[in-house]
Each structure stands twice: as structure tokens, then as C-alpha cells.
Amino acid sequence: MSTAPKIVNRREFLKTSSGVALFIGVSGMLPHLISCKDTKGIKQQLQKHELTAWVQITEDGEITIYNPAAEMGQGSMTALPLIFAEEMDADWSRVKVAFSPQEVAIYGSEGWAPGSKLMFTVGSRSTNSYYPVMRKAGAQARYVLLNTAAQHWEVPISELSTNKSFVLHPATNRKISYGELVAVLVLPETIPDFSPEQLKNPKDFQLIGNTIPRAEIPAKVDGSAQFAIDIKLPNMVYGILERGNLHGAKPTLTNEKEILAMDGILKVIPLDYAIGLVAETLEKALEAKKMLKIEWGDAQAIGYDSQEIYPTYEKIANGKNTGKIIQEIGDVNTAMRTATKTYMADFKNDYVYHAQMEPLNAVVQVSANLKNAEVWVGSQQGVDPKLGIPDLLGIPHENVNIHLQYLGGGFGRRSMNDFVIETALLAKEMAPLPVKLMWTREDDIGYGTFRPLSLQRMTASLDKNGTITGFSHTVIGDGGNLVASGSRNDHYDIPNQLVESREASHGIRLKHWRAVGHGPNKFAIECMLDEIAMGQGIDPIALRRKLMAKSPRALATLEKAAEMANWNSPSNEGRAKGVAFVEHGSLGTGICEISVDRSTGKIKVHHFWIALDAGVIVQPDNVKAQMEGGVIMGMSSVLKEQITIVNGRVQQSNFHDYQLLRMQDIPESIETDFIASAERPEGVGETATPMVACAIANAFLQLTGKPLRHLPFTPDRVLQVLNS
Missing domain, CATH: 3.30.365.10 (Aldehyde oxidase/xanthine dehydrogenase, molybdopterin binding domain)
Structure with a gap:
């Protein structure tokens, strides 16, 4: 075990700074500066200011950029500083990255709600919420350096440019490094509050969009990374x-x-x-x-059996009392009454545990x-x-x-x-x-906080032309938005829609799990569409193409994924393909190809293709890794993972009875392609995972003609469906 890490504080700064450094911090959105040319001056400055900054530049040109988000393998330790460095025109080879202090007034993001700041690495929002913050802060840091060079050379700032940690004056062929400017720093009276139009045009990006090695990987490889x-x-x-x-x-x-x-x-x-x-x-x-x-005393959960609750949920779905309205468009009841044909199905999912590697x-x-x-x-x-x-x-x-x-x-x-x-x-x-x-692994499973168990009642109405006129989605389960999120259909043009959530509480601890309600709800929505397509004799891609006619960005992912997977070409004997569309910040269409061992009930996923529109892609290689990880985690939860409750007590205790996907079960290939975009980056960490269940189930429907409606798709459940 290693010792406690070094913390950036006044004393450590004085030991390492060699007496000269430039700190550019923030006050609201604008920087304040701490700069000194002697140790005594630094000490006086640090007595007046907390050591909080977006960037530190030393005289020798070393740059430290502070990352405000948690790093749990998703790449924020590189993505956010990279955005800052892009606008600052920093030489990335001279950049180091460190965690910022947990001070929300300075390092918080306003990407959650107007007028509020948070430091919260959830919901695939880190890059999206910090993108404007880091760009503006990086541009302001660059301005401070440009202003200093202009006064040092006594030339107009408009004649200067920057490139890889140098300020350039093309008219006289002069250049000066950022490190050299620290010693002659001039504090500007005002610093521009850069508007988005004043920042770099994405076509001019030098770092963003290129393959950049992740900042924390070397430390994780050599074991020096501190957990x-x-x-x-x-x-x-x-x-x-x-x-x-x-x-x-x-x-x-x-x-x-x-x-x-x-x-x-x-x-x-x-x-x-x-x-x-x-x-x-x-x-x-x-x-x-x-x-x-x-x-042990009594608890609300006593008497609760998770596998026996679904008939109760079906009765709740049958009830006439409407729950909390999530989305209402048009008049679903009228659409149902006037329908030529209706479809109805219930989709279920069991509890799922996080199973994070570090206890x-x-x-x-x-x-x-x-x-x-x-x-x-x-x-x-x-x-x-x-x-x-x-x-x-x-x-x-x-x-x-x-x-x-x-x-x-x-x-x-x-x-x-x-x-x-x-x-x-x-x-x-x-x-x-x-x-x-x-916490031991047994602690974390037995007293876990799970993705909720839920039931989704789906009802759809069609007119005489086979057009979907109404779409009703009733979610039954515990956890409020934990079960309701991801239930909207903002990219499908259906004139009459109703989404509602009906509460059922059992005293089981619940928590956000990767993509939260999107997993169960997109499973129900996308599978319902395929069941309609099969019932109407329509190709599933053609059905979605029609529904997405007014959502061109979503449609582009559908078309690209179909192209990647050669959708119109038949699969090999014993295999079939299934499609699913998901929005979770970014927009993505996934297609998988599967086979089924009809003697054991085991599903094998052979290939997975994803077309993604995530706006500006800050780290392409990392986004592909996120998609691959999301698919594998999705497969694990869809094919293996299951928490069951008997008489209120969790039945699983460790990985011997809480099964995870094994190496031999991963697909032969996972391919991701991007739809080019200059839009603000959207989250990518939770887009792939929820598309897995519906894509697999839809491929199964194509292969066997039978629907899978209860997650996870364990072999015994698959055999039951095959033999029904």
C-alpha cells in the first residue's frame, strides 16, 4: 500500500515552484492572477489567495491544468484539460494534469440547472457541461499571455498569434514561450468574457478530435496511480x-x-x-x-419476493388511476378507440448490482x-x-x-x-x-443499491394504413426517476403519446446504475417497435426510418448503422440481426448479430455496430472505448446479472452467484463510427449500454419469431420462450 498522496498546498508549492509561477484561477467566469518573482512575494500572495486555479505555468514551460471531474476510467482526466489546452494553444507534451480542489464556487459547472453549480460526475454530463467553461477559461489564459507579450514587445495585441505554448509576432519573426512570459507578466486591467463566437472554430482544432494519449494511463500502468x-x-x-x-x-x-x-x-x-x-x-x-x-429487527422489505411481484405490477398497470405524467402529446385514448389494430406487451427487468471493480x-x-x-x-x-x-x-x-x-x-x-x-x-x-x-464484496452486494426492478406496459395503436397513431408507456416500479428516465420518445414522430410512472415501494435500496431507466425503458420501446414491425410485415429499419423523418440527426445514425452492418444482406445460417436506437445525451443506433444454442438457451453475440452522433468528439479513441465498454457491460447485465430478493433479503453474496460476462462471451467485433458534427459535445458513457438489451431481443425475434420480454435473458428463460 502506498502512502498518502502529496496535496497541492502552500508549503508544497513553495518547495516545487522555484519561486516563479503564474496561476490563472477564476472568480465566477473570469480569471484572477497570482504571480510573483521571488519566494517572499509568493508567500505574501498565497497568504491572500487560496491556491485554486485552472492552470499553473512555470518559468521552464511546464503547464499544469486542473481537472474538476472524477476520473473512473471514462477519460475526463484528459478530455477536460484537453479542451482548456486547445483554446490556450498549449503544447500538450508539456502539460500535466491534476485534480482540482473540490470547491464548487470555483470549479463547479453550470450545466445542470440555470443559476446553480455542481461538481458531479454523473449522467454523462462532464464533457458537455464543462465544454464552455474550459474553452472560455483556456481562451482567457491565452489572452493573459498575449497581453503580456504585447506589452513586453510594445506591439498591438492584434498582431500576435499563438501556437504550442509560444506567442508569435509574424511581422518581426519573433516568438516567446509561455514559460518566458511568466517572468515578465503584466496583469491586464480587464479580461474579455469571450463569447462562443470568439472562440476557436472547430475546423481549427489541433488537439480536440485527434488521438491523444490519456493523461492517467502511464500511472495506471506502472502502479503509481493513487486510488x-x-x-x-x-x-x-x-x-x-x-x-x-x-x-x-x-x-x-x-x-x-x-x-x-x-x-x-x-x-x-x-x-x-x-x-x-x-x-x-x-x-x-x-x-x-x-x-x-x-x-435483526423488522423492515419494510420483509415478505417481499422480487420474482413474485410481477403479477402485482400487472394489476397496477391494469388500474384506471393514472400515475405521474412524464410526457403527454395529443390524445392516446382517442387513438386507441379509433385504431384498426392495437399491440400490447409487458416488459420486465430484475434488480442489477453495480459490480464496480474497487470495493x-x-x-x-x-x-x-x-x-x-x-x-x-x-x-x-x-x-x-x-x-x-x-x-x-x-x-x-x-x-x-x-x-x-x-x-x-x-x-x-x-x-x-x-x-x-x-x-x-x-x-x-x-x-x-x-x-x-x-466494504467487502459481500457488504456491497448484500447491502447494495440496485438498479430498480420494474415493469413496462406498452400499448400501441395503428390506423388502417399501418401507421402508428398512438403509443402508451406505463412504468411500474420503485425509485421515481430511476425507473422513469429514458421513457420519452423525442425522436419518433408519433402524434399521440402518453408516458406515465406508477410507484411501488418495497424498502430495497436503489441507486442510479449506468444509463439508469434508459436500460429497461429503451428495451421496452425498441422491442415494441420490432414486434409491431413483425406483425405488420415491415422491415424494422424501414419502420424507424419513417418515425425519424423529422429527426435528421437521429435518422443519420440509423442509416449509418444499417450501412455498417450490411443490414439488407442476409446473415449466415443460424444468425440474425437486431436494431435499437438510443438517446442519452448523444444519439446512437446499435445493431447486433446473434445466434442461439437451442439446446442450452445460451445467446451468443457475434458482432455489434454503433453509429454515434455525439457532437464534437474530443477524444475519438476514448469514445470508441466507451462504446465498447458500454456494450460489454450491457451484455453482462442483459445475459447474466440478476439480484433476487426472497422475504426481503438479498440472495446473492459474491461473484460465484452474481454472474458477470466472461471473456469467452464477448463479441468477435465491436465497431463504432461517428457522424461528423460541430455541435457541443454530448455524453457518450451511457449511450451504448441501454441499446444492448433491445438489439439482442430484436435479433432474437428475427431469428426465432418469438419475443424476449424479461431481463436478464438467462438460458432457462430463453429455453422457456423457445419451448412456449
């Missing part, structure tokens, strides 16, 4: 919680004296839903956990006087950039320092900070000792 699980501090102790697998049940420990007498056990800390242990070592904490004797963990150290706290964590951040610690401990926000680490997988789970709060509760009891809390 929270790597942190080891002096005098650190270890925490473990026993939470059980009945969500919400209150524990009563009956052998506390026996536990406290065990070697290395420092404290027993009861919580409302768990028993906490703090020990000298993790091993001793885990050993003591096995010896806990706990009586949940955090390190918290609370000062002896309980007035300050330090937190080391891999977090997707949150509405509170200090992760709830100030309110929990009753200390000011400025007294909580969050040291963001790399995340070994998030998928939405680490946007929930329950594990950080738990660590802080233990650390408060052990102050001033630092406490590392570890």
Missing part, C-alpha cells in the same frame, strides 16, 4: 460494518463484551442499520465481524477538537462538494478538505456518499486517528 484503497496514513486504524442483507433492519448486538475482548479490537460503534467495528488492522476487523451475534472505501481523519476533517476518497462527487461531512460533523465547509482519488469504477454507485458518511462517523469516534473504512 483511495491505496491510502495509508500514520496511525491509521480500520473500520468494518455489518449491515446484514435485510435493508433497513435495526441491529442489536448481543456479544459486545466478547468482541471488545478480541485482540486488536478498539471500539464497537452501533448504527441504526449496522454494527461498526474499529480495529488495529483490517484482518482483525474482519475476523471480529465473523463473531458478531446480532438480532467501496474511504479514509477520514477528524481533528482532536472536531473542528477539521480530511477525506481521501474516490467519489463521483455530489450536490455537496464536501460530501455531506460538514453537516454531519457540524464544522464549516472550509474546514473539510476532500482529496479526490482515482475511482476503480463508479457507474453511479459512487455518486452516493453513504460510505463516506459511515467513515466519518467512525473517524469522529476515533479522532484524531485516521480511519479507513472498507
